[in-house]
Amino acid sequence: MKNKEMCKRVMSAAVAASLALTLCACGGGAKSSSGAIKIGGSGPLTGPAAVYGNAVKNAAEIAVEEVNAKGGLQFELDFEDDAHDAEKAVSAYGVLKDWGMQVSLATVTSAPGAAVAPMYRDDHIFGITPSGSSLAIIYEDPDNATNPYGNVYQMCFTDPNQGVASADYLAEHPDLGTSIAVIYKNDDNYSSGIFTKFKSEAGVKGLNIVYEGTFDDSNASDFTVQLKKAQDAGADLVFLPIYYDPASLILTQANQMGYAPTFFGVDGMDGILTLEGFDTSLAEGVYLLTPFSADATDDLTKNFTAKYKEKFGDVPNQFAADAYDCIYAIAQACEAAGVTADMKSNEVCDAMVKQFSSMTFNGLTGQNVKWSTSGEVSKSPKAVVIKNGVYVGVEN
Amino acid sequence: MSDKKKLPAFLSDKKYRGRLTSFSMVLIMYIVIEILMNTGNLSSLFTSLLVPVCCYIVAAIGLNLNVGISGELNLGQACFMSVGAFSAVCVSGSLASSVPDVPRLVISMIVGAILAAVFGILIGIPVLKLEGDYLAIVTLAFGQIVKSLITNMYLGIDEAGYHFSFVDNNVELIPGGKMLLNGPMGATGTQRISTFTAGVVLVVVALIIVYNLMFSRSGRAIMAARDNRIAAESVGIEIVRIKLLAFGISSCLAGAAGALYGLNYSTLIPAKFDFNTSILLLVYVVLGGLGNMNGTMIATIILVLLPELLRSMQDYRMLIYAIVLILIMLLTNNEMVKTWIQKAYLRLSTDRKGR
Numbered sequence: 148m149k150n151k152e153m154c155k156r157v158m159s160a161a162v163a164a165s166l167a168l169t170l171c172a173c174g175g176g177a178k179s180s181s182g183a184i185k186i187g188g189s190g191p192l193t194g195p196a197a198v199y200g201n202a203v204k205n206a207a208e209i210a211v212e213e214v215n216a217k218g219g220l221q222f223e224l225d226f227e228d229d230a231h232d233a234e235k236a237v238s239a240y241g242v243l244k245d246w247g248m249q250v251s252l253a254t255v256t257s258a259p260g261a262a263v264a265p266m267y268r269d270d271h272i273f274g275i276t277p278s279g280s281s282l283a284i285i286y287e288d289p290d291n292a293t294n295p296y297g298n299v300y301q302m303c304f305t306d307p308n309q310g311v312a313s314a315d316y317l318a319e320h321p322d323l324g325t326s327i328a329v330i331y332k333n334d335d336n337y338s339s340g341i342f343t344k345f346k347s348e349a350g351v352k353g354l355n356i357v358y359e360g361t362f363d364d365s366n367a368s369d370f371t372v373q374l375k376k377a378q379d380a381g382a383d384l385v386f387l388p389i390y391y392d393p394a395s396l397i398l399t400q401a402n403q404m405g406y407a408p409t410f411f412g413v414d415g416m417d418g419i420l421t422l423e424g425f426d427t428s429l430a431e432g433v434y435l436l437t438p439f440s441a442d443a444t445d446d447l448t449k450n451f452t453a454k455y456k457e458k459f460g461d462v463p464n465q466f467a468a469d470a471y472d473c474i475y476a477i478a479q480a481c482e483a484a485g486v487t488a489d490m491k492s493n494e495v496c497d498a499m500v501k502q503f504s505s506m507t508f509n510g511l512t513g514q515n516v517k518w519s520t521s522g523e524v525s526k527s528p529k530a531v532v533i534k535n536g537v538y539v540g541v542e543n
Numbered sequence: 544m545s546d547k548k549k550l551p552a553f554l555s556d557k558k559y560r561g562r563l564t565s566f567s568m569v570l571i572m573y574i575v576i577e578i579l580m581n582t583g584n585l586s587s588l589f590t591s592l593l594v595p596v597c598c599y600i601v602a603a604i605g606l607n608l609n610v611g612i613s614g615e616l617n618l619g620q621a622c623f624m625s626v627g628a629f630s631a632v633c634v635s636g637s638l639a640s641s642v643p644d645v646p647r648l649v650i651s652m653i654v655g656a657i658l659a660a661v662f663g664i665l666i667g668i669p670v671l672k673l674e675g676d677y678l679a680i681v682t683l684a685f686g687q688i689v690k691s692l693i694t695n696m697y698l699g700i701d702e703a704g705y706h707f708s709f710v711d712n713n714v715e716l717i718p719g720g721k722m723l724l725n726g727p728m729g730a731t732g733t734q735r736i737s738t739f740t741a742g743v744v745l746v747v748v749a750l751i752i753v754y755n756l757m758f759s760r761s762g763r764a765i766m767a768a769r770d771n772r773i774a775a776e777s778v779g780i781e782i783v784r785i786k787l788l789a790f791g792i793s794s795c796l797a798g799a800a801g802a803l804y805g806l807n808y809s810t811l812i813p814a815k816f817d818f819n820t821s822i823l824l825l826v827y828v829v830l831g832g833l834g835n836m837n838g839t840m841i842a843t844i845i846l847v848l849l850p851e852l853l854r855s856m857q858d859y860r861m862l863i864y865a866i867v868l869i870l871i872m873l874l875t876n877n878e879m880v881k882t883w884i885q886k887a888y889l890r891l892s893t894d895r896k897g898r
Contacts, residue, residue, distance in 0.1 A: 243587030
């Protein structure tokens with residue numbers, strides 16, 4: 148017994164000592180020594196949301212390489228894993244801050260973004276999130292959309308913005324369908340965020356919502372009940388403010404039931420054509436509002452898609468496109484403001500806020516992109532319809 | 544050993560030794576970290592981990608009381624954290640304009656702890672009357688229920704008072720109002736009022752409660768009921784009452800820990816406190832040693848810090864984390880390693896004497 152006690156004591160002493168060592172070893176902030184401006188960022192590189200985080204990381208790497216290859220200002224990227232968890236995102240932020248991050252891509256997903264946004268404000272570091280679409284990332288009081296953090300910007304549309312845009316679009320195009328059913332994921336803040344605003348805007352525009360169906364993580368594989376109810380309610384248009392994974396199942400199951408309304412999606416629907424094992428002919432005639440389509444024929448998109456495919460083996464989605472644009476927007480702002488690698492992050496922040504609130508940016512996800520002083524982006528969502536397996540722009 | 548005789552009575556007694564080690568460990572860590580923090584030597588990463596580590600320690604100590612001392616498996620400790628966290632966030636949000644930070648934190652934590660304890664006792668009353676692993680099954684289910692309920696709850700506050708709706712969000716607030724709970728988005732815009740000092744105080748309070756219970760009459764009854772239910776019953780111990788006591792305190796501590804956790808982040812989603820978090824807490828307890836509070840604290844600290852320290856390993860991080868987990872499990876149970884460490888220790892001590 149005595150020996151056992153001793154052994155325990157030795158072990159705990161060793162542990163305490165090693166902990167103390169690690170605590171000290173990591174102290175102190177790093178300074179940029181390589182002459183490159185340090186861009187930080189975090190996103191889910193592991194876990195169920197990893198596909199979004201990796202898309203952003205990959206695209207950001209491509210963009211940084213391209214910008215650096217041009218000569219001029221040099222950038223360095225450190226992209227940390229946050230596993231789509233607020234707690235991990237806060238520690239990832241700590242890692243980035245210790246590394247000496249000067250500008251940031253903030254976070255990929257919304258909830259972690261809302262957790263770190265006040266820290267960006269407190270430490271006065273500029274952040275622009277490629278895809279965190281919740282209002283809580285840019286506003287301290289997201290319920291009233293007031294008290295913007297002021298130095299956290301968004302590259303993607305906000306959720307409410309998408310909901311409103313969708314409702315407006317449907318109101319202007321009654322030929323798509325007038326009896327609307329909605330199927331959304333009620334434990335996902337992206338989906339329910341869009342739905343809430345869609346519903347209130349639909350009320351304003353006098354749209355006729357005949358059915359509201361929900362699902363969550365635990366039952367995201369069978370939608371026949373929701374589809375049957377939508378069919379019984381006489382819906383001729385089904386609005387799907389969800390990601391493409393469940394959407395592909397909905398399309399397949401609707402087809403099996405012989406139910407053929409017009410399907411209308413938002414930017415989460417992008418990616419459906421590249422989903423493995425999905426019969427893309429089922430997506431024929433699906434409308435979606437998206438800022439980016441990998442099949443667009445302009446040089447910028449073609450070049451980006453080709454590079455992404457070559458390097459990572461799959462087709463980039465809108466998360467990747469937003470991240471690519473973020474890096475270019477940061478580079479453009481840094482150049483315009485004369486930011487250098489030896490500037491402190493708070494000086495960089497002031498310069499960036501000044502630039503971003505006044506500049507115009509052209510990128511993959513839109514032309515003449517502008518930002519308001521609260522950090523919200525203004526660009527127009529493009530409505531596309533899937534025809535013969537490719538996106539075709541819809542004339543307004 | 545001879546030097547043991549020189550120790551005062553309270554040190555040689557096992558009853559006090561564990562307690563003393565715990566409190567001195569917490570105190571030393573607190574002092575060291577405070578010094579590092581105030582001299583600016585603590586990295587941002589570690590600063591950000593201080594409060595969550597304290598929260599997990601308290602929840603794990605509570606869980607150890609239930610699993611280690613009372614011998615009832617609980618697979619839903621995280622849901623009691625969830626109850627504590629969301630109620631504390633609501634209380635704190637409601638009092639934001641009228642009460643200063645420190646009393647607000649205390650009030651929120653007390654409310655969180657009490658609510659979690661009430662839920663714990665409510666589900667404990669029917670379940671603990673049964674023999675066997677029913678508590679594990681029920682807490683597992685309760686965890687899912689709590690997650691689903693909070694995911695569908697909408698609670699707002701404005702000048703006119705509280706507005707509540709369930710499943711469909713019908714809450715419409717007067718401009719200037721605030722959503723306390725927003726369905727799947729959870730709580731957003733929470734003021735971060737948790738501090739490391741509050742975390743350490745909570746750990747100390749949790750240790751005092753657990754140790755005092757362990758070495759009290761009730762504590763002995765709890766352990767007796769764990770070791771042999773029939774024998775304990777035959778000497779007149781009310782099994783249900785004392786098991787309920789342990790379970791209630793366990794969920795109460797989880798609630799307080801959750802409250803501290805919830806008020807440490809400006810956003811909190813219900814999905815955070817899912818089954819995985821419950822299992823993680825159970826891992827801290829099992830690796831630290833059932834009934835061993837010091838072990839639980841050390842295991843929690845290591846296992847929370849480990850994934851962060853391994854960030855430099857990039858893609859291999861989670862792989863290494865899993866391997867380390869398995870290694871710790873094997874090593875702490877391996878007789879050979881134990882005797883090896885003992886021998887090494889003995890050799891060290893004889894060397895010292897020889898000199």
